[in-house]
Amino acid sequence: MEELFRLSGSELLRRIRSREISSQEATRACLRRMKAVEGRVRAFRCILEEEALATAEAIDGAFSRGEDPGSLAGLPVALKDVLCLAGHPTTCGSRVLEKFIPPYDATVIRRLKEAGAVILGKTNMDEFAMGSSTENSAFEKTRNPWDLxxxxxxxxxxxxxxVAADMAPVSLGTDTGGSIRQPAAFCGVPGLKTTYGRVSRFGLVAFASSLDQIGPFGKTVEDLARTLSVIAGYDPRDSTSARVPVPDYASQLSAPLRSIRLGVPKEYFPAGLDSQIEGAVRAMLTRAEAMGARVEELSLPHTDFSIPTYYILATAEASSNLARYDGVRYGYRAEGAHVLGEMYRxxxxxGFGREVKRRIMLGTYVLSSGYYDAYYLKAQKVRTLLKADFDAAFEKVDLIVTPTTPSTAFRFGEKTEDPLQMYLSDIFTATINLVGIPALSLPCGIARDGLPIGAQIVGPAFSEPRLLGVAAALESEMDFRSHHRPKALDA
Amino acid sequence: MRFSPSIPLASSGINHSAAFLNSLPPSSMLPAARRAENLWGEPHFMKIGIDTVRHVARLANLDFSNQELELFTRQLDSILRYIDKLNELDTARIEPTSHVTRMEQTLREDRTIRSLSVPQALANAPESKDQHFTVPKVIG
Known part of the structure; x- marks a missing residue:
């Protein structure tokens, strides 16, 4: 029998809309799958079974009355626990917010609800989104469904x-330096970091405000497109959200690759790059050429400077944003302090874990009196140069293709013992956030050890229609999902 | 599947930044920083000392043990050395970028909208009384 939980979000939407299945059946299928595998994966911080089933029942009722409950009607979705969901704990993976219950919904969540989505639960994350392995969660370690x-x-x-474990067809994440694309690559699913300003950040607990963006994970590129059409758009509650019209992304996925120019930056294929990763990405480019795309090498000359720039700006913004956790209005308060300053400290x-403290310290230092020009201002200027690199590249090509990560998923503790390795896992993704442009990770192959490999496709600001269209064409050509799926949970 | 640290992107400086990014056993990491010395074999000049780190911790409202302060001093020193790479670039005539989209100011329309009620705003407070947040006394 075909298992509903294995279907893509788009396929579930089609079947629910045609009333071949009900939203309750789709939701129950996900909940059953959770009962079977969540104990081993531990992807969720909380599962909202009752609410999800009540929403699904309401959606089914609306359909049977002949109403249209919205473009995501009946679709189960999971939400990163950094997005405020009214009435339910939003922990950000931190002891500081362990008991925090937001009084309002993030704009993306309000939009998902209005489009008829069924919220399954909140997902685990590195504390305040700082990390590349989810090992920095204060609560639990999430395991990779391809290899536990x-x-x-x-x-x-x-x-x-x-999503990789088939517990949810679609989920939302956030990406400050690679936090959607890198786990998408490690878990063998598509994931999209949107153009800065494309999606409202209202209700997203801030890490680095000039870099943070919300974006979807899905089983297919079409899942990303359908979700993006719902969550994108101007929001008066986020002054950085863009007044740029939101197209129906899913209806534009069939654009041919013919005459598309793909740039391959030599700095992203350095000598010593894992040969299986380079091979998988280059094989995808060869297919793109066979489909009519033109592939040309180019240079992004300031690439080597992007990581120091990223760590100055991201930690500076983090130190400022995390100043709000003082134990007064919300969050953890130490017991027994006699004076206000002692209570703050x-x-x-x-409350904070060590990684968060390290970043606050660096950020506070680079912003402190006497050092601002040498670090923060300098980094902002280099950011201008990095943006100029990409502006020049996009004069010559439509999209840029790189590996998403320099390695496949690593073992627990492997990189906490080996700082260089942990650090390098974001080296191909962080620049994109500094430049504010969209990028998508697409599964493009499997390494000899059975772990997925991701290709990163990058476009100019607000080029999501083309980005998604090219990704969908390549996805269809490679057909990764038919050939590979995580088997660690089959037993 | 290991990513060889020999790639050009991973210049020796990246070790420093990596050190900052991770919890390090105090004795085993940062070989580059510990070994650093000048031509005469004297210890290198630190970019940041423990007193500055103590000062930054005060600014950040964080308390650390002496052992943690020493660890953070080494780690911050290393990341700052790595960040110095930016000084290879002449940026004298470059304008800074704070927001990449260079959008117009998008203030919303100036009209009253519904906001949180006082009980909602106080609901997450560790301590509150009547319509106020409660804190320990301000001056000890």
Whole structure:
């Protein structure tokens, strides 16, 4: 018998809309799958079974009355626990927010609800989205469904693992330096980091405000497109959200690859890059050429400077954003402090994990009196040069293709012991956030150890229609999902 | 599947930044920083000392043990050395970028919209009384 939980989000939507299946059947299928595998994967921070079934029942009722409950009507989705969901804990993977219950919905969640989506639960993450393995969660380690001894990537590891393990067809993550694309690559699912400003950040607990963006994971590129059409768009509650019209992305997926120019930046294929990863990405480019695309090498000359720039700007913004956790209005408060200043310091020192403290310290230093020009201002100027690299590249090509990650999913503890390795897992993704452009990770192959490999496709600002169209064409040609799926959970 | 650290992107400086990114056993990491010395075999000049780190911790409202302060001093010193790579670039005539989209200011329309009620706003407070957040006394 065909298992509903294995279907893509788009296929579930078609069947629900044609009333071949009900939303309750789709939702129950996901909940049953969770009962079977979540104990081993641990992708979720909380599962909202009753609410999900009640929503699904309401959607089914609307359909039977002949109403249209919205473009995602009846679709089960999972949400990274950094997005505020009214009335339910939103922990951000931190002890600081363990008991925080938002009084409002993030704009993306309100839009999902209005489009008829069924919220299954909240997913695990690195504390305040700082990390590349989800090992920095204060609560639990999420496992990679392809190999339970390996990390799912991070910081949106729970959202990626939930989709890869067939517990949710679609999920939302956030991406500040690679936190959607890197776990998407590690878990063998498509994931999209949107153009800065494309999706409202209202209700997203801030890490680095000039870099953070919300985006979808799905089983297929069409899943990403359908979800993006719902969550994208101007929001008066986020002054950085863009007044750019939102197209129906899913209706534009069939664009041919003919005459598309794909750029391959030599700095992203350095000597010593894992040969299986390079091979898988180059094989995808060969297919693209066979489909009519033109592939040309190019240079992004300031690539080597992007990581120091990223760590100055991201930590500076983080130190400022995380100043709000002082134990007064919400969040953890240390017991027994006699004076206000002591209460601040003890609440923060007891509440934050070590990685978060390290980033706050660096960010505070680079912003402190006497150092601002040398670090923060300097990094903002280099950011201008990095953007100029991409502006020049997009004069010559339509999209850029790189590996998403320099390695496949690593083992637990492997990179906490080996800082260089952990650090390098975001090296191909962080620049994209500094430049504010969209990028998508697409599964493009399997390494000899059975782990998925992701290709990153990058476009100019607001080029999501073309980005998704090219990704969908390549997805259809490679047909990764028919050939590979995680088997670690079959037993 | 290991990514060889010999790729050009991974210049020796990346070790420093990597050190910052991770919890490090105090004795085993940062060989480059510990070994660093000048031509005469003297210890290198630190970019940041423990007193500065203590000062930054105060600015950040964080308490650390002496052992943690020493660890963070080494780690911050290393990342700052790595970040110095940016000084290879002449940016004197480059404008800074704070937001990439260079969008117009998009303030919303100036009209009253519904906001949180006082009980909602206080609901997550560790301590509150009447219509106020409660804190320990301000001056000890």
């Amino acid at each position: 001894d390996r990390v799912p990537g991070g910081s949106s590891g729970g959202s990626a693992a939930a 003890r609440s923060r020192s007891e």
